[in-house]
Amino acid sequence: MGIEIRKVSTKGERKRFIRFAWTIYRNDPELDRYWVPPVVSDYMKTLDTDHYPLYEHADLAMFTAWKDGRMAGTIAAVQNRRHNEVHDDKVGFWGFFECVNDQEVADALFDAAASWLRERGLDTMRGPVSPSMNDQCGMLVRGYDSPPVFLMLYNPPYYNTLATNYGHATGQELLAWYIDQDRIDIERLRRIAGFVQKREGLSIRTIRMKEFDREVAIIRDIYNRAWEKNWGFVPMTDREFSYLATSMKAIAKEHFIYFVEDSEGRPIGFSLTLPDMNVALKHVNGNPFTPWGLFRLWWYGRNISAYRTITMGVLPEYRNKGIDSMLNAHIADYGGRYGLYSSEMSWVLKSNQAMSKLAKVIGGIPYKEYVIYEKPI
Incomplete structure (x- = not known):
């Protein structure tokens, strides 16, 4: 079967979008050892375009990928109009990326985000930014042997391979100092x-x-x-x-x-x-x-x-x-x-x-x- 991309529309779909992360981390003992589950109610608010203040000047789309009848990944795309005004650019953002270790699934998710951003006249995709630079951002590339601290992210090492194989290049590197x-x-x-x-x-x-x-x-x-x-x-x-x-x-x-x-x-x-x-x-x-x-x-x-x-x-x-x-x-x-x-x-x-x-x-x-x-x- 092929890969199907579905756009998230309802509150129930949004919650399932968030809960998909458990599929990735709970099924891998090494990842589960360090991963800290997000607070579902907090993520529900962050992804609520009717109430979260960011969306007074930004638009959000959420997508899920399905393969063989099962959800296989998630991604969100964000057009932050305030960012574009401040920096005079056409950069759009992607975040809330979770995915099985399957390049085809990852490519389909990135394609969905890229297509949505292009439709809004943007020429560059940047991420992970979930959903703004004032929230959680960055993909972990070093330091997998300890849990993330409050409001920082954790991800499997293979996420970076999925991103770079799609054609993403390093935009900025971020450090956490112990x-x-x-x-x-x-x-x-x-x-x-x-x-x-x-x-x-x-x-x-x-x-x-x-x-x-x-x-x-x-x-x-x-x-x-x-x-x-x-x-x-x-x-x-x-x-x-x-x-x-x-x-x-x-x-x-x-x-x-x-x-x-x-x-x-x-x-x-x-x-x-x-x-x-x-x-x-x-x-x-x-x-x-x-x-x-x-x-x-x-x-x-x-x-x-x-x-x-x-x-x-x-x-x-x-x-x-x-x-x-x-x-x-x-x-x-x-x-x-x-x-x-x-x-x-x-x-x-x-x-x-x-x-x-x-x-x-x-x-x-x-x-x-x-x-x-x-x-x-």
Whole structure:
């Protein structure tokens, strides 16, 4: 029998689209050892074009591949009009790619995404981006021997072969840096941070959770201005940022979200570090909100001691002054005193030498690598 491509239309089909991943990972003990099932309800919201804020300026299509009467793969295609406006290009995106180890099935999925993107006047496909650069992106190419941290992806090694055989080339390489608390020279970091703070007349504080909305607005402003020139970056709308912040509020820890302020109390930089909830999510099979799921989430999440630094931002006029060292010193200092044994700094563009240098200074090891592929269509 040939390969049939079906477009996802209904809520039930969307859920089946998400659940297909279990077919890939649960049937392979080595993959299942490290894979963390996605939270189905979260993915349902992310793929809901009526409610997820991204789709106020983007369009989404989801496809499933069927072979011999069985679902064999999934892919989503995204036209992000805001991205095209910001970068003045005709790039479209693909993501949520899951596939059996069959090149014909993979080709059919990529063809479906490419055709949909071409119909909208786009000339390049880029991915995996699921569904935007502000969400989950990158295909793992190195570091399969440990689980992904919160909001990072995991995939079988053969996915890269399927992509490159189709004609995808490397667009960007991303690194995840592993920070072992025992490797950090905390005294050196304190000295550097203290010197920078005194020289620049700065202060540092934690987030004020009672003023959460106001603090989120500050982070949004710094984030959009600090990342403006980064590859692939698209400023988040107020609604996108508010949605993301609200979804993370329940797990945010006050002493891992820092603001740096100038001598007049004006915020000029921030860092966002979150607990590695994958430690607990690994055990709830994608459904943490059932009674049993909630218990297991609580049980395995009681003593999470691994964290992920998701992002830092410093206003352009304050770059290259060592402010990131202040932020890292406070994260490491607090973590060392209160049970943090490791963290991951991710993701970082491999070409970003400044961030790589910073990661090395605090004892970081680049232990995972991801690729975002590109192909003319």
